[in-house]
Amino acid sequence: MAEHEAQVQGHCDPRFAAVREAFEANFRDREELGAAVAVTVEGRTVVDLWGGWADAERGRPWERDTLVNVWSTSKGPTALCAHILADRGLLDLDAPVATYWPEFAAAGKEQILVRHLLSHRAGLSGLREPHSFEQLCDWELTTQRLAAMEPWWAPGTRSGYHAFTYGSLVGEV
Template sequence: MSAHEAQVHGHCDARFAAVREAFEENFRERGELGAAVAVTVDGETVVDLWGGWADAAGTRPWERDTLVNVWSTTKGPVALCAHLLADRGLLDLDRPVSVYWPEFAAAGKERVLVRHLLSHRAGLAGLREPHSVEQLYDWELTTERLAAAEPWWEPGTRSGYHALTYGFLVGEVVRRVSGMRLGAFLEREVTGPLGICDFTIGLPEKESGRAAELVHPRAADSSEQAAIFSQLSPAAIAALANPVVGATQANTPEWRAAEIPAANGHGTARAIAALYGVFAGRGSYGGRRILSPEAAERVREGQGSCRDLVLGAGFESETEIGLGLWLSGPNGSYGPNPWAFGHDGFGGSCGLADPEAGVSLGYAMNRMGPRIADDPRKMALVASLYSAL
């Protein structure tokens, strides 16, 4: 059975048949290898589909409980942790980061606010000095270098996507405030209480048998990726290529064992939909409140639209980041509601929340496309979801 003939399993309410159709078309027409998609409406799962292969060779079927690295889709749960602390009065998003992390005040960063970290406006999109993948696995070294780093631009003035540094920056603040690394905090305060057993920062070794193999973009897609990278500014190169990470690195035991909260969350589409369902439910999911409605609303508080200093060339118009997630905006990245919001993962995955419609969506896959955001497979699923509402 080829990817074009992939069997799709799971359930899909009749009302959302268009989502199943788009999911099947992803295999036939858009090069899907293995993937899953889930949708919740008012906290109830209405779509839970999976299919294809968990490995490049096509020897392991994608199962109901297959886990996969979802790259920056992880950033939504990271933001949730910060907002949970703020909701409890333990973290003030309008105070300087150095209040919680004194070393961070170095190199002119004494006025960088916590909100600037969440909205990718801290000017620390990447490190200026070479930073290897192996060094990325070292939490203390990476956060020490970020604390000492000089911003690439005046903090607070523009957004510039902090592809890898976001998780260390927000994660270190969470650690300084709570005394816990972000992965442990997420499990204790969010996934544990909500019964979301299939989403972790990094991947426990005991779960490695369930992990899908990430696969590099196809040759044509790789050419598109090379063209995108050829246009990058120095700050963007620092953000996206210092170090270079991709499928090769993410398939290793070392990557899975590390804690890289911007990029190495592992989960199922079902778990992603549940986590973003907290935002869609205005702080509640499955009858349990995680955030106050006011705190949940604050997540999508726009910080000003602009041409993002790292990703700007990849979008038709300006984009806007809230306090941790991207607004759908004029690009319709998360559907026609401009105030819907979410986060994409490098190569295609996605988490989406639309409180007005009461819906969340999770999408995870293993054949990476060339884009950091708005992969055609994800956009087809989002369009199909809204056609059914």
């Protein structure tokens, strides 16, 4: 094995061999640095894999207990909550965001739909003015700035990952 070749370790139930193959392909074909994946079915762990490197220099192997941030893991549950509300008839995905958040209509955003927020197509992938991590954690400040800002592009025309704004946008709705 080459000195900096990623190794995948852990357990994978044979029924989920395709998961292991896809995970390994991330390192082999897509230049993944380091990652872990776990899958539980009916309370039983059927996939628990980790591999690659915990540092950009590829000097520290990714271990079973390597700590990572969980930034984007909250997007799935946030979207799920919005879809549950839609399923219950409490949220219309085709309604303008301003229906639920009137201040949001400022700066040319009156036609942005709830579905644009959920699909990263709202043109609000970042804030225009400097915004620290501490400020990002200030819900009122962040949502006020998002409501007041002009979109980076015409909403619905392109996609751009709303890495730091997704939770505030969907959450405020």
